[in-house]
Amino acid sequence: MEDIIIPITVIPIIFLGLPWLIFHYITKWKTAATLTTDDEQLLEELYGLARRLDERMDTVERLVGSDHPEFRPARIAADREVDNLPLRELDRLLANKERTAK
Numbered sequence: 485m486e487d488i489i490i491p492i493t494v495i496p497i498i499f500l501g502l503p504w505l506i507f508h509y510i511t512k513w514k515t516a517a518t519l520t521t522d523d524e525q526l527l528e529e530l531y532g533l534a535r536r537l538d539e540r541m542d543t544v545e546r547l548v549g550s551d552h553p554e555f556r557p558a559r560i561a562a563d564r565e566v567d568n569l570p571l572r573e574l575d576r577l578l579a580n581k582e583r584t585a586k
Contacts, residue, residue, distance in 0.1 A: 528578065535571075 519527075545557045 531574070531578070 545555075549555045549557070
């Protein structure tokens with residue numbers, strides 16, 4: 485009797501249980517590696533916050549620069565084309581994403 489029970493339990497475990505376990509964790513791994521809609525919304529909010537903070541820094545630097553002519557900011561200048569290219573590209577990508585989402 486034991487000669488029959490062991491193969492009857494081992495064969496389904498090998499051919500059903502093991503592949504199910506492997507595919508289960510592959511699926512979990514793939515879903516964990518993707519951005520969810522909540523993650524995308526958070527990134528968009530953070531991007532908007534960064535843009536607003538950048539504008540505030542520009543304002544502060546202009547005010548300090550008007551009070552102290554020798555002041556030179558040591559960061560990216562908002563009016564330089566070289567510094568604005570990556571931001572424009574990101575704005576374009578976000579606009580395209582919003583258009584396709586609607």
